[in-house]
Amino acid sequence: MNCKEVKYKIISNEVSDDKTLENHFKNCPECESFQAKYQASINSLKQGKRTVNDDFFYSRLKAKMENQKQSAGFIPQIKLAYVSMLIIFAVAGGIAIGNFASNNLESYNELNQNMLVSNYTNDLSDNLFTIE
Ligand SMILES: [Zn+2]
Secondary structure (H helix, E strand, O other): OOHHHHHHHHHHHOOOHHHHHHHHHHOOHHHHHHHHHHHHHHHHHHOOOOOOOOOOHHHHHHHHHHHHHHHHHHHHHHHHHHHHHHHHHHHHHHHHHHHHHHHHHHHHHHHHHHHHHHHHHHHHHHHHHHHH
């Protein structure tokens, strides 16, 4: 019998005259403690333990719920503002990074072109001189 079947038997209250359950408990402390906890909670229910009646419970609950309703309307607005601010910063940052990179790349390419041209013309002129 596996743990699932054992727990099902415990919950459906088929524990009393079952040797297979006791055998399972010997090898499975988890099911044994489940059985103990289940039995303890059933016993406390049978003893009829109840909370003391609180006349102001409803009015306090109602006030709490109204407070939550008000703050619930407020918090999502802050969240929305915060998230849209993040998105704006992210987009602006992306544009800035893109501009910076492309500007630098352009100047880098220009620099390389200038160097290439000057080196090439130098070579060319050197060669021209040597040919002569
Ligand atoms: Zn078990």
